[in-house]
Amino acid sequence: MPTPQQPSLIVRQKSPQNIEFPFASLSDWLIPTELFFVRNHFPSPDLDARDWRLRVDGAVERPLELDLDTIKAMQSTTFTAVVECAGNGRVYYVPPREGLQWQNGAVGNAAWTGVLLREILEMAGVKRTACEVLLAGADSGVVDANKKTASPGPIAFARSLPLEKAIADSTMLAYSMNEEPLTRDHGYPLRAVVGGWFGMAWVKWITHITVVEQPFLGYWQARIARRSG
Ligand SMILES: Nc1nc2c(c(=O)[nH]1)N[C@H]1C(S)=C(S)[C@@H](COP(=O)(O)O)O[C@H]1N2
Numbered sequence: 001m002p003t004p005q006q007p008s009l010i011v012r013q014k015s016p017q018n019i020e021f022p023f024a025s026l027s028d029w030l031i032p033t034e035l036f037f038v039r040n041h042f043p044s045p046d047l048d049a050r051d052w053r054l055r056v057d058g059a060v061e062r063p064l065e066l067d068l069d070t071i072k073a074m075q076s077t078t079f080t081a082v083v084e085c086a087g088n089g090r091v092y093y094v095p096p097r098e099g100l101q102w103q104n105g106a107v108g109n110a111a112w113t114g115v116l117l118r119e120i121l122e123m124a125g126v127k128r129t130a131c132e133v134l135l136a137g138a139d140s141g142v143v144d145a146n147k148k149t150a151s152p153g154p155i156a157f158a159r160s161l162p163l164e165k166a167i168a169d170s171t172m173l174a175y176s177m178n179e180e181p182l183t184r185d186h187g188y189p190l191r192a193v194v195g196g197w198f199g200m201a202w203v204k205w206i207t208h209i210t211v212v213e214q215p216f217l218g219y220w221q222a223r224i225a226r227r228s229g
């Protein structure tokens with residue numbers, strides 16, 4: 001009997017790694033983690049939970065530094081949410097557009113477990129002057145060296161959420177995906193899950209949260225948002 005062919009991920013870029021879910025193999029409402037698309041702007045950092053910390057500072061009453069066990073001991077929440085890259089389907093543009101040539105598989109649904117970002121912000125005590133919550137990942141590098149869109153030197157991946165979305169029931173800091181610890185590619189040990197928002201907002205490998213009093217206009221927010229999928 002012929003063995004049925006196993007679906008496998010489609011490599012769109014080797015370094016940094018960008019891989020697509022084979023959409024034609026869709027058979028259930030949750031995408032298994034091994035087949036879940038990966039969208040990286042920089043190489044995945046290799047973080048060790050033993051020395052990883054989450055710093056929370058800026059416009060807060062009590063700056064925090066939390067380890068993973070402390071976060072896991074907090075009230076947990078689980079929900080399913082779809083993450084879709086803004087560039088999903090880019091290959092179908094006429095005329096063609098610059099960027100990763102995703103077909104339909106830069107999207108996936110998973111069950112996420114973690115703590116609501118609101119719980120962490122309440123612990124820190126957000127000041128009344130707060131306007132946004134900036135989430136920064138541990139990954140960094142130079143973007144588009146020598147191009148018009150070049151970053152001003154090496155930068156981290158960082159994006160902000162308006163305070164209203166940061167404290168919503170749909171926004172969590174997740175340490176688990178499909179009932180397993182997050183994998184390195186998907187943001188181990190902690191990533192943002194921002195239900196209903198495009199993938200750019202779902203910052204992976206979070207190490208630093210800053211409550212800011214002015215809209216954040218960093219590279220990934222203002223400079224490049226139009227073609228960042
Ligand atoms: N730190 C960090 N977070 C990130 C990114 C990144 O490059 N670095 N890419 C974002 C983009 S554009 C998308 S679409 C999602 C993809 O999440 P996934 O790789 O877990 O599927 O992660 C987001 N979070």
Ligand SMILES: [Mo]
Pocket residue numbers: 039084085086087199200228229
């Ligand atoms: Mo994306």
